[in-house]
Each structure stands twice: as structure tokens, then as C-alpha cells.
Amino acid sequence: xxxxxxxxxxxxxxxxxxxxxxxxxxxxxxxxxxxxxxxxxxxxxxxxxxxxxxxxxxxxxxxxxxxxxxxxxxxxxxxxxxxxxxxxxxxxxxxxxxxxxxxxxxxxxxxxxxxxxxxxxxxxxxxxxxxxxxxxxxxxxxxxxxxxxxxxxxxxxxxxxxxxxxxxxxxxxxxxxxxxxxxxxxxxxxxxxxxxxxxxxxxxxxxxxxxxxxxx
Ligand code: E4P
Numbered sequence: 040x041x042x043x044x045x046x047x048x049x050x051x052x053x054x055x056x057x058x059x060x061x062x063x064x065x066x067x068x069x070x071x072x073x074x075x076x077x078x079x080x081x082x083x084x085x086x087x088x089x090x091x092x093x094x095x096x097x098x099x100x101x102x103x104x105x106x107x108x109x110x111x112x113x114x115x116x117x118x119x120x121x122x123x124x125x126x127x128x129x130x131x132x133x134x135x136x137x138x139x140x141x142x143x144x145x146x147x148x149x150x151x152x153x154x155x156x157x158x159x160x161x162x163x164x165x166x167x168x169x170x171x172x173x174x175x176x177x178x179x180x181x182x183x184x185x186x187x188x189x190x191x192x193x194x195x196x197x198x199x200x201x202x203x204x205x206x207x208x209x210x211x212x213x214x215x216x217x218x219x220x221x222x223x224x225x226x227x228x229x230x231x232x233x234x235x236x237x238x239x240x241x242x243x244x245x246x247x248x249x250x251x252x253x254x255x
Contacts, residue, residue, distance in 0.1 A: 040218060043200065044061055044223070049088065052085060062220070063093060063120075064089060067094075082119065094122040097109055109136045121142065129145060137161030146168075149167070149182070154167060162197045164197065165199055171203045180216065
């Protein structure tokens, strides 16, 4: 499963990239607003930190506007992936940009049928939002497994990019049901390494090692 970082925090992305845990990056208008940075500038800088796709989202709501913005964003760097909302206009823009070989990420997906439409329109990625479904007491993970089944039934190549991931359990479940990619905030990715028995075991090993008086 590919790991994308859902952030515009350059230091945090770089830290994870140095460890080898960054296959790409996703952003959205809220993340960009939180960064307080110029949109195109920050996307250009993120694109230098990874060879993988960096999702940059359009803000127009009509297809023509989205296509125009998508072409502008795509000029920032070769690894920019144009993120489009799952509306009829977004799907139309996805179809046009995909035919121009522009990588596309169709976002704000909350149903299997929406994912089916994105695949039919040639999306490179579909972004189903797990956490936001869980927030309203629906089953976000069921959406991921439904889309997996549907895409496999018909051999769609659109990659399932599990988004709105809030905790380690979401990551594990995504891997179990076969999401192609998961995108999570840096803190969630860093937390995956934590286990109380790892800490306890390491402390005991180091204590015993000290009694040997040796060095490596
Ligand atoms: C994905 O591309 C989105 O930016 C993100 O995962 C949304 O997460 P949230 O629901 O925690 O805001």
C-alpha cells in the first residue's frame, strides 16, 4: 500500500520522506489555508520533496473553470495531480484532463456509485473519505471494501486512495481490504511505529546489554 502524507507541512513531509515513508502527498483548500502559504509556491516546494504525485485541488465549480485551473496547476511540476470534487462538473473535468494524460484525483467520495462514476471518467485516483463517514456514524471502511470489489469486478485501474484517515486502525483496515493508497496526517503515520511492548522490550534489551560492559 502506498503512503501519501495529507499535509502542506514541508518539514513534516521531509522528515517522513527521509525515513522512506512518502509515496506522494495530498492537500486540499483547507490544508492550504491552514499553512498560510501561497498555494502555487507551497505545491512547488512539496513537489520537490517527492517523486510521487502531489494532489493540488481546483476551486472552480464549473467544468470549464476546473479544466483551466487544472492545466495551470499541472504546469507547476511534473508530479502534480489535479484534485477535482465529485460533482458532475468535476467528472466532466476529470474526463477531459485524463484524456490529456493529466493525473487526476477525484475527491469527496462518499458512496460506491460515486466511485464507479470516477473510474468511468478515467480518474487516476478516487478519494473515499473514511473519517467523515465514521463521524456521522456510517461505516467508512465498508465504503473502501465496496469500491475494491466493484473496481476488481470490472478491472478498473483507478487507484483507491483512502482519505480522511484519523487513526492507526483506519490504516490497518485499509491495508486488510486492499486500498491501493492511504493518505494520513504526519502524526498518524508517525504513530504507526508505536507499541508499548516495543518500548518495554527495547528498554529491557538495553539494560541487559549494559551488564555485558561491551560496545559494538
Ligand atoms: C484527502 O485528500 C483529504 O485532504 C483529507 O484526507 C481529509 O481529511 P479530513 O476529513 O480529516 O479533513
